[in-house]
Amino acid sequence: MTTDYIAEMLERIPDKLLPLDAWHRARGGRMVSFAGYQMPVQYEGVMAEHLWTRENAGLFDVSHMGQVLLTGEDVDGALESVVPGEIAKLPVNRMRYSLLLNDEGGILDDLMVTRRTSDLYLVVNGACKYDDLAYMRETFADEVVITLLDERALFALQGPKAAEALSSLIPEVASLYFMQAGAFTFEGMSLWISRSGYTGEDGFEISLDCDHAAAFADRLCAIDSVRPIGLGARDSLRLEAGLPLYGHDLDEETSPIEGDLGFAISKRRRAEGGFAGAERVLGELTGGAPRKRVGLTVEGRQPVRKGAELFVGDRLVGKVTSGGFAPSIGAPIAMGMVSAANAAIGTALEAEVRGKRIAVTVAAMPFVPHRYHRPKAA
């Protein structure tokens, strides 16, 4: 059997449908293929949905993402063997952004890890979930039980009015701060809700039974400030927030340091190592990495998109990894992976788009300030 044959067979596997497929279509969602699912890319339009989320509250269906439970013996030790974050001391109902690493220190996926009373709850990328499961099964001891929660839907409710909207249904969620989570009930539904998201705005992610998903989405969308938002705006919102997208800005070749995600390597893990790829990652932490993920502002109005090569004069110094028009800024922005010598903020580069050079400048991220709900300093 040739790989071409396998690729061809894979292409014939039809997209899966989200639990809310009919719900999206009924609301005018334009469905596209993404991560093996039919997903709504937009409803009324990317620009309007993006701006709505920045000013009100947007409801995103992210049920394609993998929700995974780790239970059994020494799950902390098992997970710490493949991620560089502090898991052992993660308190109950707290969550942390982390990275699944291979033995070479390359990023296999980025994920959220939440400590719950009797398990670790992971949310991983939809396009990576089956590979992640296989990797963990292969790496972890048999005493660790890995369960994919494929009967659970996942929503994100994001924006400055998200807290007001969700707490009108479930008042107790108001007590959560950014990166905290808990179990809640609403009209007989069991919900797992965290204060987190992928837009840079305050907001929540809500895990619930697929059977309840449409009813809950209807209750949220009945609130004046809440509208359904598609994948298109999800991408432009996260780009403005400076958040990397796995498969674009991060991949198996990219280390956490190259990805500018050094914050995800906790203090104890820096000292102790003991995770896949630690040699490379800790070496780069002290000695620097050859490349770095950076933000780019773009001169003019033409968007610079993924794949565009970045130059200093004739010298190729990197590549754009995502890019597009930023509705909240009114100009194109991008992220790129560039050589360390050209990664300083303010460095002038040129992107080649259709044979034309466009001036770009390495810029600080986020492009739009984060507005997370954190405890006020006393």
Place this chain on the structure above:
Amino acid sequence: MSRYFTEEHEWVEVEGDIATVGITEYAQSQLGDVVFVDVPSEGKQFDKGDEAAVVESVKAASDVYSPVSGTIVEGNDVLADEPALVNTDPEGDGWFFKLELTDASELDGLMDEGAYKKYVAGL
């Protein structure tokens, strides 16, 4: 004056030997919010089917092909500052370029409005 349409969702309005080219209402609805348009400058020559302009929406970049052969007499420079005209008035003020026809018989291969409507309905 008559208007023709292509399977690539361009319209061509012909007056004498000058053709005005834009994209259709259906095309703009598929593209979504247009944020950038690059139109050709005066004097450029295109064969039928050549990439003549670029239109970028929030989502993606798309080529606009010259539906007929000819020489550009004017690009719509207003689109540089107001790309959203392609969304609000695609078959009017949101035109892309005007060219002088090289071979008027090429128009015979294009659709009229009725045929184009049927074509879109079948997509």
